[in-house]
Amino acid sequence: MARRRQAVTIKHVAADAGVSLQTVSRVINNEPNVRPEMKERVQASIDRLGYVPSIAAQRMSGSRSYLILALNDREKTVAEWRSRSGTDWVDQMLLGGMLTCAEHGYRMMVELVDTHNDHVERELSATIAALQPDGVILTPPHSENRLITDLLASKNIPFARIGSLEPGPGIRLTMDDDHSAVMATERLIELGHKRIGLIAGPKDYSLSGWRIDGWMRAMQAAGFNTDGLCARGDFGFDSGIAAARTLLSQKDRPTAIIASNDQMALATLDVARELDLAVPDKLSLISFDNTPIVRFTNPPLTAVDQPIAATISHAVELLINKSRKAIPADPINIQGVLVERASTAPAPKANGG
Amino acid sequence: MARRRQAVTIKHVAADAGVSLQTVSRVINNEPNVRPEMKERVQASIDRLGYVPSIAAQRMSGSRSYLILALNDREKTVAEWRSRSGTDWVDQMLLGGMLTCAEHGYRMMVELVDTHNDHVERELSATIAALQPDGVILTPPHSENRLITDLLASKNIPFARIGSLEPGPGIRLTMDDDHSAVMATERLIELGHKRIGLIAGPKDYSLSGWRIDGWMRAMQAAGFNTDGLCARGDFGFDSGIAAARTLLSQKDRPTAIIASNDQMALATLDVARELDLAVPDKLSLISFDNTPIVRFTNPPLTAVDQPIAATISHAVELLINKSRKAIPADPINIQGVLVERASTAPAPKANGG
């Protein structure tokens, strides 16, 4: 294949405009110290020649790479893609991330990294050496992986930690899971439910704990007991089956359940059917995530929408600006909303179905 | 922000191994003319120092960028993401594309481009100048946009056209839509259906036509009439409603319908409910795409699975090898499979329901 070289370079523009390379460079980078008329002349040449700076060359000479890297857990992501589970986490990341990047002349690139791998550091170092991103977005469980955060910090690369409140370097953003759990719980209480169960997520996700906290606080504020009403899952369907069975096979079983993600809510739906518990008449169900599939289940699920796109978009903005401005020290919380569908209803009158 | 420079460069490796830069470069690129023992010594230094070549520098000096660009239609993609419609086309592209790229040390980057825009050329030129990809993957409707294919051809950038059989430059790959349509039609014929309707896709997608062809051939082979059994949609839900109504409001209405994508199948399901036509007892339904949501509809839909991941993966392989080997002149067809679920059943005995 013929060697492809830049068609029109800064040299051509400089020659065309009759100025030095440096002046052109200044115009490209919107730097001060260029007379308006100069700037205009250069810009005209740029437009006429259709010049676009080579990112490779810019990166080479120590400037920005205009690249934001979004790191996702390889195993989990690939498994979800393969099973076509309907999780649109990556799509929402792209929606928020790509578009916001584009507004600033940046690009977003998705990378998959194994968290549970002793090579994380080597793997990530290699990616960074090869790509030289200007910023990195860490999603759970990477957000709290010290190996990763320390590496990034030591290399002086700005990064955002989604879904983490742990102190340490990096910009912290959450989707306010605590508040979301409170919101879901309070809505159920409003509907007259007293025994509200929670299927929590795995412990290695901080947000699992925050959701428990929110649920528990709302329950206690209403004066309700929470004993035996919290079961753990791992965000997988099978774990949801087990957790739902645990909760629903009790004598004084819950009349409502909040599942920490859609897959576990789906599982709960199956268990309810198995136990002949009509949803929502006998059992109300609220899910987290609000992925596309929950509109098609039977009944469609009431769910807490996770503002993934908005959160990633915000992270990108901060990362890009960070080179210029200060780092926000406090975590940023982006709140989700509760989308009501047909899986929630007033609590059944008697509990002895 | 401090200027980040490559931590360990080819120089360090050369010094460490006691050889020239050039030799290291040869080892990195797996070039001939290096004595095995030399190669080994250099490789040892590379491993010890954890050296990874800077892609920017490689690209700069006229080598590859190790980047494959996947171009999707902006408007459609963003709309699908925003509406959270459950289409996992992009995810499947990433699944096939990213993983295969990774195997070869490449990366895949998704870009959104407006087809229906007079700036396509400028927009795309800019992207190419900035990114310098080693290959481009075009998805419909870009695959048949002459502005785009000509531009790529003129810049001498290898590219793949997914879902296009039109002659011209670029590697052509399809998911064998004709065969898929035949498969779906024959299955319905096997089930005793004689009046099988088709909701076709829009004309600006070649594959819409191929699906019509396959359906028509299968129908004719069985000796069935196709008059009034084909309605057009635009892949959108609303257009599916209209098309389904057209087909189902006839006197001698079809007992089975094949919809050219999931959204239109969903619409057909709604229309059937509206007309009190039980699926699959009164009406069988087969969909194209097999996106995650069709497992959750009521009933779950029988669907033709589109091997997106496999197709993109194949495209990537060809693109990467193209720099070395020959271009496949003939189109490559990757066949999908029919996934049977609960929306298909034997044709009803009498048609006067």
Next chain:
DNA sequence: CTGAAAGCGCTAACAG
């Protein structure tokens, strides 16, 4: 088979 020299396109640092 190996090495030295000459850039790739751009920006930083320093002069004017």
Next chain:
DNA sequence: CTGTTAGCGCTTTCAG
């Protein structure tokens, strides 16, 4: 405010 001078890290010549 503008231009000049050095590189960035790597690969391509072209000599040994």
